[in-house]
Amino acid sequence: MSQNSPKKIPVFDISIGQKEKEFIKDCLDTSFVGQGPYVKEFENKFSNFVSCKYGVTTTSGTTALHLALKTVGVKDGDEVLVSSSTNMACAFSIVYCNARPVPIDIHKETWQLNAELIEKKITKKTKAIMVVHLFGQSVDMDPIMEIAKKYNLKVVEDCAESHGVEYKGRKVGSIGDIGAFSFFSNKTITCGEGGMITTNSEDLANKAKGLKNLCYGKTNKFMHEDVGFNYRLPNVSAAMGLGQFNQISEIFEQKKRIDERYKKNLKNVKGLNIPKIDPSTTKYIMWVFNLYLDENFGVSRDELTKKLKEINIDTRDAFVPINMQKIFQKNWNINEKDCPNANFIMKNGFYIPSGNTISNEDIDYVSEKIIKISKQ
Ligand SMILES: Cc1ncc(COP(=O)(O)O)c(C=O)c1O
Numbered sequence: 001m002s003q004n005s006p007k008k009i010p011v012f013d014i015s016i017g018q019k020e021k022e023f024i025k026d027c028l029d030t031s032f033v034g035q036g037p038y039v040k041e042f043e044n045k046f047s048n049f050v051s052c053k054y055g056v057t058t059t060s061g062t063t064a065l066h067l068a069l070k071t072v073g074v075k076d077g078d079e080v081l082v083s084s085s086t087n088m089a090c091a092f093s094i095v096y097c098n099a100r101p102v103p104i105d106i107h108k109e110t111w112q113l114n115a116e117l118i119e120k121k122i123t124k125k126t127k128a129i130m131v132v133h134l135f136g137q138s139v140d141m142d143p144i145m146e147i148a149k150k151y152n153l154k155v156v157e158d159c160a161e162s163h164g165v166e167y168k169g170r171k172v173g174s175i176g177d178i179g180a181f182s183f184f185s186n187k188t189i190t191c192g193e194g195g196m197i198t199t200n201s202e203d204l205a206n207k208a209k210g211l212k213n214l215c216y217g218k219t220n221k222f223m224h225e226d227v228g229f230n231y232r233l234p235n236v237s238a239a240m241g242l243g244q245f246n247q248i249s250e251i252f253e254q255k256k257r258i259d260e261r262y263k264k265n266l267k268n269v270k271g272l273n274i275p276k277i278d279p280s281t282t283k284y285i286m287w288v289f290n291l292y293l294d295e296n297f298g299v300s301r302d303e304l305t306k307k308l309k310e311i312n313i314d315t316r317d318a319f320v321p322i323n324m325q326k327i328f329q330k331n332w333n334i335n336e337k338d339c340p341n342a343n344f345i346m347k348n349g350f351y352i353p354s355g356n357t358i359s360n361e362d363i364d365y366v367s368e369k370i371i372k373i374s375k376q
Contacts, residue, residue, distance in 0.1 A: 005063075009362050012186045013249065013355030020243030023291040024038045027236045036235030043196065046181075047247070049164070051199035054205030057233035057241075058212055061160040061182020061337060064195030065233055067092035068178045071197070072154035072206045074099050078127035080156075083113040083139075084321040085342040086132045089182075090158055091229055091322045099127065099269040099374060100332050105321040105339035111135065111290070111349070115143040122147075127326075128154040133162035133172045135351075136255075136287040137277055141167045141175045149175075156180060159198075161255075163188040165347060166283035173198045178208075183237075186355075188251060188287060189244035191237040220336040252285055254356045259286035260350070261360060265367035271297025289354035292318070297374055299347050299361065307373050308352075313366055318349030 027033055039057055042047070047055025058064040074080060076098040080088050084103035091101040102121050107114050111134055129148060131139045148155045155176030163171045163181065174180025178201075181187075199205050204316035210216075215228030233241075244251075266272060267336065273292050277284045293301050305315045321342035328334045334345075352366055 004126050009353045011353050012192055013357050015356045019246045023239035023243045024236055027239050033207050033237045034234055038235045038238040042238040045245055047198045050171040050198050053200050056208045058195040058231040059192050062089040063193045063231040064180035064197050066096045068156045068180045068197050068207055069093055070211055072177050074127050076114060079125040079170055080128045080130055081118055081121055081348050082130040083132040084323050084339040085319050085345055090130055094301045098354045101322055103339055105341050108341040109131055111345055112137055112139045115140050118147055122151055124357045128156055130156045132158040133301045135161050135290055136165055136281040138165050138167035138172050158288055161287040163289050168281055171195055178204055189248055191241035193234050194237050194241055236272050248330050251356055256372050257287045258263050258354050261363045262289045263358055269371055288351040289334060290351045292349040301350055304373055305350055315350050315352055320346055
């Protein structure tokens with residue numbers, strides 16, 4: 001451990017307020033630990049916040065994605081176009097439907113899906129586009145919605161990393177057919193584990209509610225209407241989520257503070273790049289603070305993150321994209337060279353400590369160390 005850094009600086013952390021404790025205690029006091037009133041309240045408040053009429057909670061972001069795909073009708077043999085640079089939950093959820101994930105490359109500067117590459121990947125089997133609003137940014141949705149209309153495709157928005165983010169004044173999760181959120185413990189607001197789908201379609205909401213709850217029958221409960229899943233979020237987790245939702249504005253303020261301070265500290269370092277945001281389309285809400293290196297930095301990403309780790313500063317490498325995953329190359333005929341920008345970011349991108357409670361002093365310390373390493 002370094003003398004300058006007596007403590008580890010984690011890559012993320014969360015702020016848990018009084019409301020979370022109060023609401024969870026209420027679940028325990030009332031014995032509503034499975035299903036209960038916090039589930040509905042969390043669904044109503046969060047879906048309303050993202051400008052959707054309906055919210056259906058699930059057990060995770062992964063199950064929200066799976067439920068979203070099943071709800072819009074993705075089935076055996078379909079293809080789903082998806083951003084290559086993402087959490088593999090996206091590709092896995094497609095495979096759970098026995099459909100084929102078709103990775104689309106990203107823009108190198110923003111790390112977001114490049115809509116211009118979509119049309120040439122459309123085949124007779126294409127059923128849906130899964131856009132992933134990565135790291136608190138929004139994908140350019142207008143061209144995607146146009147393509148979806150032209151080819152009659154469904155649009156699923158993965159908003160796991162983009163709570164509250166807007167595209168041209170519209171909240172992500174309300175633009176496509178269906179949105180999917182994660183409330184895992186590193187997300188902007190958290191239930192510990194949890195997820196939600198959001199939609200403005202009553203039909204889709206009703207279908208999702210049935211599918212997530214074992215498709216119980218309406219007249220005879222135990223005569224099931226279809227093959228369903230148990231993706232029910234417990235009341236205790238919803239209570240946590242609702243408590244977190246109560247402090248969402250304060251959390252956004254913290255994110256803004258962290259983002260602005262890192263940007264000010266790191267904006268002029270040779271070879272160190274901060275992903276670009278288009279403020280004319282995106283209302284950005286930082287999820288975690290990302291960087292990527294080019295040859296001018298002088299040290300590779302792996303060397304830099306190793307040196308940071310040695311002085312107790314935690315980091316996370318960028319995603320290994322779908323096209324680089326052996327399981328997909330082998331089973332789904334995907335070529336590793338398909339997405340060169342995603343591959344570049346995989347090698348050069350990473351994020352640095354940016355959890356909600358990181359102090360300005362620690363932000364300055366992390367920044368100072370990165371700059372120092374670049375000059376070695
Ligand atoms: C973009 C994205 N989609 C989906 C998921 C999966 O969410 P969960 O971990 O809640 O299943 C994550 C990560 O957690 C993610 O970052």
